[in-house]
Amino acid sequence: MQLTLENKLILQIAQFRHYDRENLKGNSEGLLDWTEILGDLMYNRLGGIAYKVLMDSMPIALNHEIEFLLFQIYEIQKLRTTNNLKVLYDLSDALEQAEIQYAFLKGSILANSIYPIGCRVSKDIDLLVNAKDLTKVGKVLESLGYVQGFYNKESNKIDPASRQEIIYRRLNMGEVVPYQKLVDMPALKVTEVDVNFSLDWVAQGTEGAVKKFLSEPYYYETGNGRTLRSLPPEYFLAYLCVHLYKEAVVINWVEWQRDLLLYKFLDLYAFITDPKINLNWDKFIDLCTQNGIQMECYYALEHAKTFFPILCKDNGLDYALLSIRPDSVDYLHEVIDTVDRNKKYKWDSNIVERFFNMKRVNELSGLQVK
Structure with missing residues (x-):
C-alpha cells in the first residue's frame, strides 16, 4: 500500500512539535480529499492539533470551510479542558485535605500540562489510589456531589449502580463503577471519575506496586501557578x-x-x-x-x-x-x-x-x- 497525500498530511499534522512548515504547506495546497482528512482527524482526536498546526503553517491558504470547522473543535476542546481543570482542582483539594495518596492519570495530565490547551481532550478523570483507601475516596467524591453509577441521557440524571455491579467490577476489573456528576458547564455536561486501585497490566496482585507508585508523587505544572499530582x-x-x-x-x-x-x-x-x-x-x-x-x-x-x-x-x-x-x-x-x-x-x-x-x-x- 502506498500512502496517499491525505495519509501523509495526517501524519505530518501529528508531529506538532517537529513538523516541516514548508513541506506541510506544499502537501496541503494540492487537490485533496478533505472529507477523508477530516474523518481521520476527528476519529483520531486530532482536530485541535490540526487547527494549531495548519493555522501556523498556512493561515491564508487553508480552505475557509475547513478552517471554520477545525476552529470550532479547537475552541470547544479549549473550553472543555478549562472547565475540566476546575473540576480537577476541586477534586485534588478534597483528596489532599483527606490525606489520601492518589495520582491523576492519562488525559487529566496530558491535556493540561503536556499539550497546548485545546489540542488534547479528556473524556473522563482517571484516578489511581490504594485499595485500602477506596472507601475514603468514595466518601470524598460523594461529598463533592458524585454518584456511583451511570449517566442516563433520557432522564438527564445519574442512575446509581447496583451493589452486584459494584462488587463485580471491583473483583474482576481492578476498578470501581465510575462516579459521575452533572456539572452542566459549557462543553462539559457530565464529569466521570474512574477510580483504579490496580495497575493496568492485571486486575489483582499489584497492591505493592501501586503503593510504591503512589509513594513517589510527581506534580505537573498546569501553567497557572498550580500543579496536578500524578506519577x-x-x-x-x-x-x-x-x-x-x-x-x-x-x-x-x-x-x-x-x-x-x-x-x-x-x-x-x-x-x-x-x-x-x-x-x-x-x-x-x-x-x-x-x-x-x-x-x-x-x-x-x-x-x-x-x-x-x-x-x-x-x-x-x-x-x-x-x-x-x-x-x-x-x-x-x-x-x-x-x-x-x-x-x-x-x-x-x-x-x-x-x-x-x-x-x-x-x-x-x-x-x-x-
Missing part, C-alpha cells in the same frame, strides 16, 4: 505504554476499530518530547523489568517510532528499547484471541498501512470474519 515521568510513560498495548493487541478492539487510534501513540510522542519532562531511562528500564512489562512497553514505543520518526533520534529511548527488547519481536504484528489467549492472528502489513485501513480486521491471517 513520576517514568511511571507515567509506562502506564501509557501498557494501556496502549492492551487495546492494540486484542481481537475485540480490532473488530471495534479502536485498536490503533493515533492519539494514543501521539501521547507517547508528546510526553517524550516535552521539554519540561526529564526522563530517567535507567529508572524506566528498571521499572519495566521489575514489573514484567518489557513486552508491553517495547511494543508501544517501537511502534510510536514508526509514526513519529523524530523519536528515532532520541538516544535515551534507543537505549531503553535495546534494554527491554524481548528475544522475539514477532508479537509486534500479532493479535490475541479474546477467549483463547494462546490463539494468535497475524498481520501481513506494517502498522502505518493498517492504521489507514479501517477494515483491517479482514487482513488478519487465520481469522474467520463473520
Whole structure:
C-alpha cells in the first residue's frame, strides 16, 4: 500500500512539535480529499492539533470551510479542558485535605500540562489510589456531589449502580463503577471519575506496586501557578505504554476499530518530547523489568517510532528499547484471541498501512470474519 497525500498530511499534522512548515504547506495546497482528512482527524482526536498546526503553517491558504470547522473543535476542546481543570482542582483539594495518596492519570495530565490547551481532550478523570483507601475516596467524591453509577441521557440524571455491579467490577476489573456528576458547564455536561486501585497490566496482585507508585508523587505544572499530582515521568510513560498495548493487541478492539487510534501513540510522542519532562531511562528500564512489562512497553514505543520518526533520534529511548527488547519481536504484528489467549492472528502489513485501513480486521491471517 502506498500512502496517499491525505495519509501523509495526517501524519505530518501529528508531529506538532517537529513538523516541516514548508513541506506541510506544499502537501496541503494540492487537490485533496478533505472529507477523508477530516474523518481521520476527528476519529483520531486530532482536530485541535490540526487547527494549531495548519493555522501556523498556512493561515491564508487553508480552505475557509475547513478552517471554520477545525476552529470550532479547537475552541470547544479549549473550553472543555478549562472547565475540566476546575473540576480537577476541586477534586485534588478534597483528596489532599483527606490525606489520601492518589495520582491523576492519562488525559487529566496530558491535556493540561503536556499539550497546548485545546489540542488534547479528556473524556473522563482517571484516578489511581490504594485499595485500602477506596472507601475514603468514595466518601470524598460523594461529598463533592458524585454518584456511583451511570449517566442516563433520557432522564438527564445519574442512575446509581447496583451493589452486584459494584462488587463485580471491583473483583474482576481492578476498578470501581465510575462516579459521575452533572456539572452542566459549557462543553462539559457530565464529569466521570474512574477510580483504579490496580495497575493496568492485571486486575489483582499489584497492591505493592501501586503503593510504591503512589509513594513517589510527581506534580505537573498546569501553567497557572498550580500543579496536578500524578506519577513520576517514568511511571507515567509506562502506564501509557501498557494501556496502549492492551487495546492494540486484542481481537475485540480490532473488530471495534479502536485498536490503533493515533492519539494514543501521539501521547507517547508528546510526553517524550516535552521539554519540561526529564526522563530517567535507567529508572524506566528498571521499572519495566521489575514489573514484567518489557513486552508491553517495547511494543508501544517501537511502534510510536514508526509514526513519529523524530523519536528515532532520541538516544535515551534507543537505549531503553535495546534494554527491554524481548528475544522475539514477532508479537509486534500479532493479535490475541479474546477467549483463547494462546490463539494468535497475524498481520501481513506494517502498522502505518493498517492504521489507514479501517477494515483491517479482514487482513488478519487465520481469522474467520463473520
